[in-house]
Amino acid sequence: MDNLKLAELLFPHITKTTEYYEEKYPPRNLPEGARVTRIAPSPTGYLHIGALYGAVTDERTAHLTNGVFYLRIEDTDSKREVSGAADLFITMFEKYGMKFDEGAVSGGDKGDYGPYRQSERTEIYQTFAKQLIAEGKAYPCFCTDTEIEKIRNEQEAAGENPGYYGKWAVWRDAEIEKVEQALAEKKPFVVRLRSTGDPSKRVKLTDAIKGDLEFPQNNQDFVILKSDGTPPYHFAHAIDDHLMRTTHVVRGEEWLATLPWHVELFAALGFKRPVFCHTANIMKLDNGSKRKISKRKDPEADVAMFLREGYPQSALIEYVLTLLNSNFEDWRRANPTADKNEFPFSFKKMGVSGPLFDFEKLYDICKDVVSRMDAETVYENVVAWTAEYDPEFNAVLTKDPQYAKDILSIGRGGSKPRKDFGLWKEVREYMGFFYNELFAPEYCFPENLAKEDIIAVLEKYPSVFDENDDQQQWFEKLKTVASSIGFAADTKEYKKNPDAFKGHVGDIAMMLRVALTGKQVSPDTFAVIRILGKDEMTNRLKKCIDSIKG
RNA sequence: GGCCCGUUAGUCAAGCGGUUAAGACACGGCCCUUUCACGGCUGGGGCAGCAGUUCGAUUCUGCUACGGGUCACCA
Numbered sequence: 001m002d003n004l005k006l007a008e009l010l011f012p013h014i015t016k017t018t019e020y021y022e023e024k025y026p027p028r029n030l031p032e033g034a035r036v037t038r039i040a041p042s043p044t045g046y047l048h049i050g051a052l053y054g055a056v057t058d059e060r061t062a063h064l065t066n067g068v069f070y071l072r073i074e075d076t077d078s079k080r081e082v083s084g085a086a087d088l089f090i091t092m093f094e095k096y097g098m099k100f101d102e103g104a105v106s107g108g109d110k111g112d113y114g115p116y117r118q119s120e121r122t123e124i125y126q127t128f129a130k131q132l133i134a135e136g137k138a139y140p141c142f143c144t145d146t147e148i149e150k151i152r153n154e155q156e157a158a159g160e161n162p163g164y165y166g167k168w169a170v171w172r173d174a175e176i177e178k179v180e181q182a183l184a185e186k187k188p189f190v191v192r193l194r195s196t197g198d199p200s201k202r203v204k205l206t207d208a209i210k211g212d213l214e215f216p217q218n219n220q221d222f223v224i225l226k227s228d229g230t231p232p233y234h235f236a237h238a239i240d241d242h243l244m245r246t247t248h249v250v251r252g253e254e255w256l257a258t259l260p261w262h263v264e265l266f267a268a269l270g271f272k273r274p275v276f277c278h279t280a281n282i283m284k285l286d287n288g289s290k291r292k293i294s295k296r297k298d299p300e301a302d303v304a305m306f307l308r309e310g311y312p313q314s315a316l317i318e319y320v321l322t323l324l325n326s327n328f329e330d331w332r333r334a335n336p337t338a339d340k341n342e343f344p345f346s347f348k349k350m351g352v353s354g355p356l357f358d359f360e361k362l363y364d365i366c367k368d369v370v371s372r373m374d375a376e377t378v379y380e381n382v383v384a385w386t387a388e389y390d391p392e393f394n395a396v397l398t399k400d401p402q403y404a405k406d407i408l409s410i411g412r413g414g415s416k417p418r419k420d421f422g423l424w425k426e427v428r429e430y431m432g433f434f435y436n437e438l439f440a441p442e443y444c445f446p447e448n449l450a451k452e453d454i455i456a457v458l459e460k461y462p463s464v465f466d467e468n469d470d471q472q473q474w475f476e477k478l479k480t481v482a483s484s485i486g487f488a489a490d491t492k493e494y495k496k497n498p499d500a501f502k503g504h505v506g507d508i509a510m511m512l513r514v515a516l517t518g519k520q521v522s523p524d525t526f527a528v529i530r531i532l533g534k535d536e537m538t539n540r541l542k543k544c545i546d547s548i549k550g
Numbered sequence: 551g552g553c554c555c556g557u558u559a560g561u562c563a564a565g566c567g568g569u570u571a572a573g574a575c576a577c578g579g580c581c582c583u584u585u586c587a588c589g590g591c592u593g594g595g596g597c598a599g600c601a602g603u604u605c606g607a608u609u610c611u612g613c614u615a616c617g618g619g620u621c622a623c624c625a
Contacts, residue, residue, distance in 0.1 A: 042625050077624055145623085161552070162621070190623055199553095215554065226623040233625050256554060257620035280556085283618080290617060322574085326563050329574055351563080353556045354618070361562065361575045371588085416588050446585095475584075491584075509584035521586045 002176055007134035009176075009183065010191075011126055018131045021124060025113050025243040034067035036247045038103070039093075040240075042074045043085035047092040047303040048295055049357070050252065050282050056320050057279060058250045059098050060345035067247070071103030072240060073117045076230045086117075092303055096313050113244040118236050125231040128239055128269065129191050129224055137268045138224060140189040141171040142182045165195065169221045191225035195264060203260050208248065208277040208347040210256075218260035234261050242271040250277040253354075254292075277347060280354040282323070293357060300357070310385050310424030311362070314340070315369040319362045325349040336372065366422030375409040382408075385424035393428045396435050406531050407431050410523045420523070433517045434531065439540075441518025443547055449507055451548055456485050457511045458541045467534050471526050475505075482508045515544035 028036060037058035041051055062069035071093070073086050090106050102111025109116050132138035141164070143151075148164070155162050172194060182189065197203075197217035204214050224235035231239070241249055255262075256278055266273045283290040284298055293301045306316050318340060321328040331343050370378065379401065386394035397404050408431070411418030421430050432438040445454060464477050479489035482505040488494035494504035513525045516537060522528060529537050 040625090044625075074625065080624065141623095148623090188623095210555075213554085220621095223623050228623080230623090232623065237625095252619090253555065254619055254625090259554090278555090281619080285561090292618075323562070326574085329562090330564090333574090355562060358561055358575070364575055367587090411587080418587055420587060478584075504584085506584040513585060519585090523586085525584070 003136045004134050006139070006176055006179065007130045009180065010133060010140055010189075011130040014123065014126050014130050016123070016127050018128055021127065021243055025245065028068065028245045030068070031066055033065050034247075035061050035065045036068045036070075036245055037062045037250055038070045038072050038241070038244065038246055039098075039250075040072040040074045040237075041089050042077070042080070043082060043089060044077075044080045045082050045085060045295060047089055048293075049301050049303055049306075050293060051089075052096060052303055052316070053282055053320055053323070054250055054252065054279055055093060055096075055098055056317060057277070057324060057345075057350075058248075060341075060343075061248055061250065061277075061347070062101070063099075063341070064345055068101045069099070070111060070113075070244065071100045071105060071116065072244070073104045073119075074233070074236065075117055075119045076226075076232070076236055078119075078228075095307070096303075096317060118240070119230075121236075121240070122230055124243070125225065125235060125239055126229060129231075129235070132193070132224070132268060133191065136194065138191050138193050139172060139174070139221075140179060140182075141169075141192045141221075141223075142179075142187045142189045143171065163220045164192065165219045165221055172221060188227040190223045190227050192221040193224050193265065193268065195219050195221050196268075197260070197264055203263050205259075205263065205273075205276070208275050209280075209350045210253070210278050210352055213256070213259070215260045218264045220261065222261055224265075234258060234265060238262060238265045238269060238271065241274055242266070242269070246274050248277055249274045250279060252281050253278040254281070280351055283354040283356050285356055290354065290356060292354070300359075308389060310389070310426070312366055312369050312381060312422075312424070315366040315422070316362070318369060319365045321345070322361075322365070323351075323355050326351070363422050367419040368422075370422055371412075371417040371419045375405045375412055378408045378412075379405050382424050382427050386428075389425070390428060393432070393438070396437055403434075403531070404431075407434050410527045410531075418523070433519065433522070434528075436536075439518065441514075441544070441547075443514055443518065443544055444520065445514050446507070446510060446520065448503065449511065450502070453485055453487075453502060454511050454515075455545055455548060457481060457508055458515055458545050460484075461512065461541060462534070462538045465529075465534065465537070474526050474529075478508050478512075479505050512541075516540050 028034075030036070039051065039055045039058050041047075059069050061067070071090070073089075075081055075086065086104070087106070090104065093100070094106070100110070102113065102116070103109070104114075104116040115121055129138060133140075143164075147170075151164070151168050151170075152162050155168065169192070171192070195218055197219045199216040199219050201217045202214050203217050204212070207213050222234065223232055225231055237249075240246075259276065259278075262276075263273065281292045284293045284300075295301055299305055303316075307313075318328070318332070321340060321343065325343070325345055327349055328343055332340075335342070373381075379397075382404075383394060383397060386397060411420070421427055428438070433441070460481060464481060466473075466477075469477065482503075483489045486502045487507060488501040488504040491504045491506055494501050509525050510520065513522050513528075514520060516522075516525070516528055516532065532540070
């Protein structure tokens with residue numbers, strides 16, 4: 001009776017009932033086994049690699065079961081909110097192929113279980129809080145910060161657990177008159193759960209990733225409504241995941257510590273608990289020891305960094321997948337061309353301890369992923385990347401798309417494709433020399449080659465070259481050139497008897513390579529010449545000769 | 551400190567009472583080869599420690615050590 005009065009006193013403006021919302025957001029009509037997951041980022045800055053890690057888990061879980069994957073923005077803490085962060089998240093997730101079935105997607109809310117921004121759900125939270133108060137399961141607390149601090153100090157001095165609970169919970173059993181008076185004085189208040197837990201008893205549950213878990217029951221009268229009327233994470237989580245009918249809550253293991261709170265909350269609210277899936281956090285090595293990768297200290301934690309550095313999006317996702325389900329690698333080797341979404345992702349395969357982020361491994365995957373793409377796809381990606389991060393190269397590239405694609409086709413396809421680069425930013429260095437505007441050769445020849453020989457070869461070469469030659473014929477001619485100036489036509493011959501020759505046919509190829517590309521390392525020289533064309537080849541040889549002669 | 555989670559090579563990891571303890575990245579060597587890359591072969595390197603259960607423990611139990619997380623009107 002008193003409780004009802006108290007509820008009215010505190011929330012006179014709340015007129016809807018919890019039943020109203022239960023009806024408004026009915027259980028979803030989904031096929032057997034379909035899972036509903038969500039990612040619920042807090043818009044406090046940039047997109048963190050850990051968020052992507054969790055997102056992949058959610059997305060795969062939902063879509064492998066024909067379920068629903070949605071995006072909820074947890075923006076209840078206006079103090080920490082960074083403007084534009086929510087939109088940034090949305091576009092970033094979309095860039096990485098996260099397709100949301102529902103939620104706060106770009107262009108506004110989509111789906112029947114919204115609003116999907118917590119800042120727009122205040123009335124819902126208050127309705128449930130009011131209900132809890134009416135049932136005697138929650139109560140207002142008018143303690144100031146200093147009073148709370150005083151309690152903590154006393155607890156510390158007495159060697160007792162800190163917190164607002166039991167005998168320390170001074171407003172827990174306050175008379176309604178006292179509340180009325182505080183209200184009349186316009187004192188701010190929070191709403192706290194009236195915990196019925198007993199820490200000497202245990203709460204047991206099974207986590208989809210961690211397995212069987214056991215904790216002492218919660219006895220903290222934690223806050224469920226802040227003094228500004230908005231909920232902290234715990235309460236919003238319980239209400240939202242219930243009303244949005246989430247079946248699997250995937251989140252970082254830092255939430256394990258407050259799991260008993262959530263267990264008690266779901267029970268108090270009369271909600272069925274979702275399946276909890278606590279993921280290990282990605283770690284990094286810092287001074288020889290592991291630690292959780294952090295937004296503040298680690299620039300590599302920002303997913304935008306991976307974009308900027310030109311890591312192919314699909315490669316990052318594949319790397320994340322290997323961290324998540326280590327058998328992904330085996331699967332990929334067995335199914336090199338399959339879409340990664342065909343991989344049978346599973347909670348059972350998820351590791352329980354935090355993996356170190358390994359850039360070398362990521363890079364290897366990048367090279368692999370890129371090598372599997374056709375020239376067209378590589379071209380599109382490079383154009384997209386350079387448009388944003390290297391406009392100069394972009395202009396050069398897009399001037400003649402076919403020319404660029406011809407270059408990118410070198411060594412592509414077949415069972416053993418070349419793996420020349422893994423990052424989009426490496427492409428300029430890789431193929432820039434094909435373009436005169438970027439061709440700035442230094443002509444660094446191997447030291448064992450004599451200037452006279454180089455000049456002789458470069459001068460002679462155009463006369464033997466025939467555009468119609470195939471690779472075989474082309475190489476035969478190189479051998480002829482080699483022989484004519486005292487180099488071995490056959491490499492094995494040379495190795496058998498190195499003193500009899502100045503060098504071997506490989507050296508001749510190197511002379512051409514350096515003259516044409518300005519580098520000692522390049523794609524196949526024959527392919528380079530084919531693309532450059534005879535005229536440009538001749539020009540470059542001439543240019544090189546002039547340079548050597550000084 | 552309390553509570554919780556974890557610990558297989560430099561890294562990611564299979565393993566689920568009896569295995570010569572997979573595989574991948576990185577590293578060394580060899581082969582292929584007109585450079586490089588690719589590919590192939592090959593090498594080094596590992597169950598944190600100590601008890602217990604057991605005929606037998608990487609696998610089960612306990613303790614220790616180490617690492618991580620959390621103890622807010624932040625998520």
